[in-house]
Amino acid sequence: QQPVQSPQAVILREGEDAVINCSSSKALYSVHWYRQKHGEAPVFLMILLKGGEQKGHDKISASFNEKKQQSSLYLTASQLSYSGTYFCGTANYGGSQGNLIFGKGTKLSVKP
Protein backbone atom coordinates (compact mmCIF):
# COMPACT_ATOMS: atom_id res chain seq x y z
CA GLN A 1 0.00 0.00 0.00
CA GLN A 2 1.53 3.26 -1.16
CA PRO A 3 2.14 5.74 1.68
CA VAL A 4 0.49 9.14 1.40
CA GLN A 5 2.66 12.24 1.47
CA SER A 6 1.54 15.77 2.22
CA PRO A 7 1.75 18.43 1.06
CA GLN A 8 2.27 17.64 -2.63
CA ALA A 9 4.30 20.79 -3.09
CA VAL A 10 5.63 23.63 -0.99
CA ILE A 11 7.43 26.88 -1.79
CA LEU A 12 9.69 28.46 0.79
CA ARG A 13 11.95 31.45 1.13
CA GLU A 14 15.48 30.83 2.31
CA GLY A 15 15.54 30.49 6.09
CA GLU A 16 11.94 29.31 6.43
CA ASP A 17 10.94 25.98 7.89
CA ALA A 18 8.90 23.15 6.37
CA VAL A 19 7.35 19.87 7.45
CA ILE A 20 6.62 16.98 5.12
CA ASN A 21 4.35 14.20 6.30
CA CYS A 22 4.14 10.55 5.35
CA SER A 23 1.37 8.22 6.49
CA SER A 24 0.55 4.58 5.90
CA SER A 25 -2.56 2.46 6.36
CA LYS A 26 -0.44 -0.54 7.37
CA ALA A 27 1.86 -1.22 10.29
CA LEU A 28 5.36 -0.02 9.58
CA TYR A 29 8.74 -1.46 10.44
CA SER A 30 10.78 1.45 9.14
CA VAL A 31 10.56 4.66 7.17
CA HIS A 32 13.20 5.99 4.77
CA TRP A 33 13.51 9.52 3.42
CA TYR A 34 15.13 10.28 0.06
CA ARG A 35 15.66 13.50 -1.85
CA GLN A 36 15.74 13.73 -5.63
CA LYS A 37 16.97 16.78 -7.50
CA HIS A 38 15.66 17.42 -10.99
CA GLY A 39 17.10 14.98 -13.52
CA GLU A 40 19.07 13.08 -10.90
CA ALA A 41 18.72 9.88 -8.92
CA PRO A 42 17.15 9.78 -5.44
CA VAL A 43 19.65 10.10 -2.62
CA PHE A 44 19.21 8.58 0.82
CA LEU A 45 18.71 11.06 3.68
CA MET A 46 17.82 9.01 6.74
CA ILE A 47 16.04 5.98 8.12
CA LEU A 48 13.78 5.71 11.16
CA LEU A 49 12.86 2.57 13.00
CA LYS A 50 9.92 1.98 15.30
CA GLY A 51 9.55 4.79 17.82
CA GLY A 52 12.92 6.29 16.95
CA GLU A 53 13.80 9.84 16.13
CA GLN A 54 16.98 10.46 14.23
CA LYS A 55 18.73 13.61 13.14
CA GLY A 56 20.10 13.56 9.67
CA HIS A 57 22.53 15.98 8.13
CA ASP A 58 22.46 19.77 7.99
CA LYS A 59 19.24 20.95 9.63
CA ILE A 60 17.02 18.11 8.49
CA SER A 61 15.50 15.77 11.03
CA ALA A 62 12.59 13.36 11.17
CA SER A 63 10.27 11.55 13.55
CA PHE A 64 8.35 8.29 13.36
CA ASN A 65 5.15 7.56 15.26
CA GLU A 66 4.62 3.83 14.88
CA LYS A 67 1.20 3.87 16.55
CA LYS A 68 -0.12 6.40 14.06
CA GLN A 69 1.92 4.84 11.24
CA GLN A 70 3.23 8.28 10.37
CA SER A 71 6.55 9.98 9.83
CA SER A 72 7.42 13.64 9.45
CA LEU A 73 10.47 15.26 7.91
CA TYR A 74 11.50 18.62 9.36
CA LEU A 75 13.56 21.09 7.36
CA THR A 76 14.66 24.09 9.39
CA ALA A 77 16.26 27.31 8.16
CA SER A 78 15.94 26.04 4.60
CA GLN A 79 18.73 26.58 2.09
CA LEU A 80 18.58 26.79 -1.69
CA SER A 81 20.24 23.36 -1.81
CA TYR A 82 17.20 21.82 -0.10
CA SER A 83 15.15 22.22 -3.28
CA GLY A 84 14.04 18.94 -4.80
CA THR A 85 11.43 16.25 -4.45
CA TYR A 86 11.30 14.37 -1.16
CA PHE A 87 10.10 10.79 -1.05
CA CYS A 88 9.27 8.64 1.91
CA GLY A 89 9.69 4.92 1.52
CA THR A 90 8.03 2.55 3.96
CA ALA A 91 8.86 -1.04 4.84
CA ASN A 92 6.32 -3.30 6.49
CA TYR A 93 8.96 -5.84 7.46
CA GLY A 94 12.62 -5.83 8.26
CA GLY A 95 15.50 -7.67 6.66
CA SER A 96 15.28 -9.26 3.25
CA GLN A 97 11.51 -8.84 3.07
CA GLY A 98 11.68 -5.13 3.79
CA ASN A 99 11.22 -3.81 0.26
CA LEU A 100 10.41 -0.13 0.22
CA ILE A 101 7.12 1.24 -1.06
CA PHE A 102 7.52 4.89 -2.01
CA GLY A 103 5.06 7.75 -1.73
CA LYS A 104 4.35 10.06 -4.66
CA GLY A 105 6.73 12.69 -3.38
CA THR A 106 6.66 16.28 -2.12
CA LYS A 107 8.20 18.93 -4.33
CA LEU A 108 10.06 21.54 -2.30
CA SER A 109 11.16 24.79 -3.88
CA VAL A 110 13.36 27.17 -1.92
CA LYS A 111 13.56 30.72 -3.30
CA PRO A 112 16.19 33.37 -2.49
Place this chain on the structure above:
Amino acid sequence: NAGVTQTPKFRILKIGQSMTLQCAQDMNHNYMYWYRQDPGMGLKLIYYSVGAGITDKGEVPNGYNVSRSTTEDFPLRLELAAPSQTSVYFCASSNSDRLRGANVLTFGAGSRLTVL
Protein backbone atom coordinates in the same frame (compact mmCIF):
# COMPACT_ATOMS: atom_id res chain seq x y z
CA ASN B 1 34.00 3.36 -6.73
CA ALA B 2 31.54 3.77 -9.57
CA GLY B 3 28.57 2.69 -7.41
CA VAL B 4 25.58 1.68 -9.54
CA THR B 5 26.01 2.07 -13.30
CA GLN B 6 23.09 1.99 -15.72
CA THR B 7 23.15 1.87 -19.50
CA PRO B 8 21.83 3.28 -21.74
CA LYS B 9 20.88 6.70 -20.35
CA PHE B 10 18.34 7.31 -23.10
CA ARG B 11 16.57 5.06 -25.56
CA ILE B 12 13.68 5.33 -27.98
CA LEU B 13 11.88 2.13 -28.93
CA LYS B 14 9.13 1.34 -31.36
CA ILE B 15 6.08 -0.55 -30.16
CA GLY B 16 6.78 -4.27 -30.13
CA GLN B 17 10.56 -3.98 -29.98
CA SER B 18 12.57 -5.54 -27.17
CA MET B 19 15.56 -4.31 -25.27
CA THR B 20 17.64 -4.83 -22.16
CA LEU B 21 18.54 -2.17 -19.62
CA GLN B 22 21.87 -2.93 -18.04
CA CYS B 23 22.73 -2.42 -14.38
CA ALA B 24 26.01 -3.12 -12.62
CA GLN B 25 27.21 -2.37 -9.10
CA ASP B 26 30.69 -2.61 -7.66
CA MET B 27 29.84 -2.36 -3.96
CA ASN B 28 29.38 -6.12 -3.44
CA HIS B 29 25.77 -5.54 -2.44
CA ASN B 30 23.55 -8.56 -2.08
CA TYR B 31 20.28 -6.89 -3.00
CA MET B 32 19.43 -5.25 -6.28
CA TYR B 33 16.21 -3.62 -7.49
CA TRP B 34 14.55 -2.14 -10.52
CA TYR B 35 12.15 0.77 -10.07
CA ARG B 36 10.25 2.81 -12.61
CA GLN B 37 9.33 6.43 -12.07
CA ASP B 38 6.45 8.14 -13.79
CA PRO B 39 5.69 11.86 -13.30
CA GLY B 40 3.87 12.48 -10.02
CA MET B 41 3.65 8.78 -9.18
CA GLY B 42 6.75 8.11 -7.14
CA LEU B 43 8.89 5.01 -7.59
CA LYS B 44 7.32 1.64 -8.30
CA LEU B 45 9.23 -1.59 -7.69
CA ILE B 46 9.37 -3.84 -10.76
CA TYR B 47 11.63 -6.70 -9.69
CA TYR B 48 14.21 -7.34 -7.03
CA SER B 49 16.92 -9.85 -6.23
CA VAL B 50 18.37 -10.88 -2.88
CA GLY B 51 21.37 -12.61 -4.42
CA ALA B 52 22.75 -14.29 -7.50
CA GLY B 53 20.23 -16.71 -8.97
CA ILE B 54 17.30 -15.37 -6.91
CA THR B 55 14.75 -12.90 -8.24
CA ASP B 56 11.21 -11.97 -7.30
CA LYS B 57 8.38 -9.75 -8.51
CA GLY B 58 7.68 -6.33 -7.12
CA GLU B 59 4.59 -4.16 -7.50
CA VAL B 60 4.55 -3.80 -11.30
CA PRO B 61 6.33 -6.77 -12.96
CA ASN B 62 4.12 -7.28 -16.02
CA GLY B 63 5.97 -6.82 -19.31
CA TYR B 64 9.40 -7.19 -17.77
CA ASN B 65 11.88 -9.93 -17.00
CA VAL B 66 15.09 -10.04 -15.00
CA SER B 67 17.99 -12.36 -14.33
CA ARG B 68 20.80 -12.32 -11.78
CA SER B 69 23.66 -14.57 -12.79
CA THR B 70 26.32 -12.63 -10.85
CA THR B 71 26.35 -10.45 -7.75
CA GLU B 72 27.34 -7.42 -9.82
CA ASP B 73 24.81 -7.46 -12.67
CA PHE B 74 21.02 -7.21 -12.77
CA PRO B 75 19.69 -6.60 -16.29
CA LEU B 76 16.04 -5.72 -16.95
CA ARG B 77 14.48 -7.08 -20.12
CA LEU B 78 11.52 -5.45 -21.84
CA GLU B 79 9.69 -7.74 -24.21
CA LEU B 80 7.26 -6.33 -26.77
CA ALA B 81 7.59 -2.72 -25.68
CA ALA B 82 4.36 -0.77 -25.18
CA PRO B 83 3.74 2.99 -24.77
CA SER B 84 2.79 2.30 -21.13
CA GLN B 85 6.42 1.37 -20.52
CA THR B 86 7.58 4.89 -21.31
CA SER B 87 9.24 5.88 -18.05
CA VAL B 88 12.48 6.55 -16.22
CA TYR B 89 13.98 3.36 -14.88
CA PHE B 90 16.22 3.28 -11.83
CA CYS B 91 18.36 0.42 -10.73
CA ALA B 92 19.36 0.33 -7.07
CA SER B 93 21.37 -1.86 -4.75
CA SER B 94 21.73 -2.35 -1.02
CA ASN B 95 23.28 -4.49 1.63
CA SER B 96 20.99 -6.00 4.19
CA ASP B 97 21.57 -3.92 7.30
CA ARG B 98 20.00 -5.88 10.12
CA LEU B 99 20.87 -3.22 12.69
CA ARG B 100 18.98 -0.62 10.70
CA GLY B 101 16.18 -3.05 10.00
CA ALA B 102 15.86 -2.28 6.34
CA ASN B 103 17.93 -1.85 3.26
CA VAL B 104 19.37 1.55 2.38
CA LEU B 105 19.24 2.04 -1.38
CA THR B 106 21.97 3.39 -3.63
CA PHE B 107 20.46 4.36 -6.97
CA GLY B 108 21.94 4.49 -10.44
CA ALA B 109 21.60 7.63 -12.56
CA GLY B 110 18.54 6.32 -14.39
CA SER B 111 17.58 5.28 -17.91
CA ARG B 112 14.94 7.28 -19.77
CA LEU B 113 12.94 5.06 -22.12
CA THR B 114 10.40 6.28 -24.66
CA VAL B 115 8.18 3.85 -26.56
CA LEU B 116 6.56 5.27 -29.69
